[in-house]
Amino acid sequence: MKKTLLVLALLQTLTAYAKDPLPEKITGLKMPESVVQAKDGSIYISEIGERDKNGDGQISKVDKKGNVTIFAKGLDDPKGLTLIGDKLYVADKTRIVEIKKDGTWQVYAAATAFPKMPVFLNDLEADKLGNLYVSDSNDLKSGGSIYKIAKGGTPVTLVVDSKNPDIQAPNGLLFEGRNNLLAIDFESGILHRVNLSTGATTKLAEGFGGGDGLVKTKTGKIIISSWKTGTINEVVAGKARVIKEGYKSAADIALSTDGTFLMVPDMVAGELDFIEIK
Numbered sequence: 698m699k700k701t702l703l704v705l706a707l708l709q710t711l712t713a714y715a716k717d718p719l720p721e722k723i724t725g726l727k728m729p730e731s732v733v734q735a736k737d738g739s740i741y742i743s744e745i746g747e748r749d750k751n752g753d754g755q756i757s758k759v760d761k762k763g764n765v766t767i768f769a770k771g772l773d774d775p776k777g778l779t780l781i782g783d784k785l786y787v788a789d790k791t792r793i794v795e796i797k798k799d800g801t802w803q804v805y806a807a808a809t810a811f812p813k814m815p816v817f818l819n820d821l822e823a824d825k826l827g828n829l830y831v832s833d834s835n836d837l838k839s840g841g842s843i844y845k846i847a848k849g850g851t852p853v854t855l856v857v858d859s860k861n862p863d864i865q866a867p868n869g870l871l872f873e874g875r876n877n878l879l880a881i882d883f884e885s886g887i888l889h890r891v892n893l894s895t896g897a898t899t900k901l902a903e904g905f906g907g908g909d910g911l912v913k914t915k916t917g918k919i920i921i922s923s924w925k926t927g928t929i930n931e932v933v934a935g936k937a938r939v940i941k942e943g944y945k946s947a948a949d950i951a952l953s954t955d956g957t958f959l960m961v962p963d964m965v966a967g968e969l970d971f972i973e974i975k
């Protein structure tokens with residue numbers, strides 16, 4: 698009896714420490730840009746298809762067993778993804794699209810709802826109240842903006858644009874605290890904190906040229922991908938420290954829901970890779 702209990706206790710300990718293996722790399726994707734994991738473990742990937750070709754964009758879904766299916770299609774150049782409840786929101790080139798759990802979608806915020814016609818909507822982030830924030834990277838060099846989309850899709854208001862010289866080509870966004878966004882600029886490679894009420898910017902770190910995705914780990918580390926250099930970098934004392942390299946173009950990264958791994962869309966390679974986070 699005692700022996701059995703001991704074995705049981707040992708098994709429980711082993712199970713508690715045993716980690717799920719990382720998902721296997723997904724290949725054959727059509728210009729994957731962004732990724733998000735739902736609470737049920739499903740992973741959604743935005744695929745641009747051909748850039749500037751409308752109608753050929755899609756969202757793929759990877760189930761827990763690793764099966765890949767097309768979840769939604771007929772989009773333009775879908776990029777940033779965010780989940781609110783069981784709805785998936787997508788920054789689709791010049792508009793925001795809302796996708797229901799059956800894969801049917803509708804335009805949530807049309808291009809005409811923006812104060813200025815968007816050019817290259819990129820990353821999408823939600824706050825706890827259900828408002829969305831989206832970066833417009835414009836020509837990926839200058840003239841970019843960050844917008845707020847109120848819950849329900851309207852109104853769309855400007856948070857900050859390139860009248861503030863710190864805003865050139867904002868890409869990755871991360872909501873922080875009650876009233877700030879972190880924003881990585883693709884052109885300058887500088888990470889800023891943006892005050893959502895005033896649009897004021899504070900420089901936090903530099904050296905992330907071609908910066909794309911932005912996450913904060915459970916232990917508070919900030920990790921930024923670089924599309925141009927194909928690297929994944931950690932922010933250490935305001936500078937970039939490479940933690941993984943060798944991607945063709947590391948696009949908009951995301952953390953798994955349990956925070957144990959990072960999902961890396963390699964756009965030009967057409968792959969989704971997974972990296973363990975310690």
Ligand SMILES: [Ca+2]
Nearest residue numbers: 745747750773
């Ligand atoms: Ca396209």
Ligand SMILES: [Ca+2]
Nearest residue numbers: 819820909949
């Ligand atoms: Ca992006």
